[in-house]
Each structure stands twice: as C-alpha cells, then as structure tokens.
Amino acid sequence: MDKHEQLLISLRKVIRAIDLHSRKLSKESGLTGPQLVVMQKIRQLDGPIARQIASEVNLSPATVTSIVDRLESRGLVTRVRDDADKRRVQLFVSEAGKSLLATAPQPLQEHFIQRYQSLEEWEQSLLLSSVERIAAMMDAEELDAAAMLMVGQMQDSH
Numbered sequence: 001m002d003k004h005e006q007l008l009i010s011l012r013k014v015i016r017a018i019d020l021h022s023r024k025l026s027k028e029s030g031l032t033g034p035q036l037v038v039m040q041k042i043r044q045l046d047g048p049i050a051r052q053i054a055s056e057v058n059l060s061p062a063t064v065t066s067i068v069d070r071l072e073s074r075g076l077v078t079r080v081r082d083d084a085d086k087r088r089v090q091l092f093v094s095e096a097g098k099s100l101l102a103t104a105p106q107p108l109q110e111h112f113i114q115r116y117q118s119l120e121e122w123e124q125s126l127l128l129s130s131v132e133r134i135a136a137m138m139d140a141e142e143l144d145a146a147a148m149l150m151v152g153q154m155q156d157s158h
Helices: 003-029 033-045 050-057 061-073 095-103 108-117 121-137
Strands: 077-081 089-093
Touching: 003 033, 003 095, 033 050, 033 061, 033 089, 033 095, 050 061, 050 089, 061 077, 089 095, 108 121
Parallel strands: none
Antiparallel strands: 077 089
16 A cells, blocks of 8 residues: 555544544534534633634634524523623523533543643654645645534534
C-alpha cells in the first residue's frame, strides 16, 4: 500500500472517530458538539452576550445565535435583557441545562487535548505542522472551523 493511501486511511479513521463520538453525544444528551461547547462556555462566563461566546469558541456570531435559538427553544438556555443597557442580551444556562450538562459526555476535543498535551513539546509541534500542511494540501486554510471536533457542515451541527 502506498504512503498516500495509508495517510488517507488514517484521515478517514479520524473523521470516523469524530462522527462516532458525535453520535454518542447526540444519543446520550440530545446535544450536538457545538451546542454542548456553547452551553459550557455560557455557564463558565455567567451572563455573556452571543458575540462574546462566538469569540470564545471561534464560531461566527450568526452560528452562535442559531445554536442559542435551538437551546432556548428546548429550555436549556435563557436570554435576559440587561437592565442598564436594553440593547445587551445576556445568556444563562437554565436549571434544566445545568442538569443536562452534569450528565453529558465529555466533548471529544477535551479527551484529545489531554492526550496531546501529554506529548513532548517537539512531538506537539511536529503533529501541528504536519496537520497544518495537510490542511494546506487540501486547500482548506480558508475554511471556517472552530476549535472543536465535529463532523458535518457548520449549519447542520446546531
């Protein structure tokens, strides 16, 4: 088997691992990866605005707004208009959302990050440069991507 075939198989395995974890997350919690990450960030920041969440999780404000719309419709997140500045709408995780977060599986990227950070510095750099090179070879440098592992198109994952 040629090396390029081995590389493509490894890439397919990575995609498959992300897909399987996404399905597990959805089945166990009813959330997508981006929804879970947004809820966790809202809880962590306690009353942020959507633009702040977008910046923190590296998603567009429109994508975060769409995610928050879906979470709010399920009663997992609430929007509260700021008394001092009526233009400002703060986000909070509801009690139902907090309960769901307490039992939701760990996002795949947290597991990955723990393992990645346990590597030697030189190996982290080698992996990073190799994957960046692969992204460039696939003409993917300009694609919108968050710092979270998920599959599918961004609009399909809310």
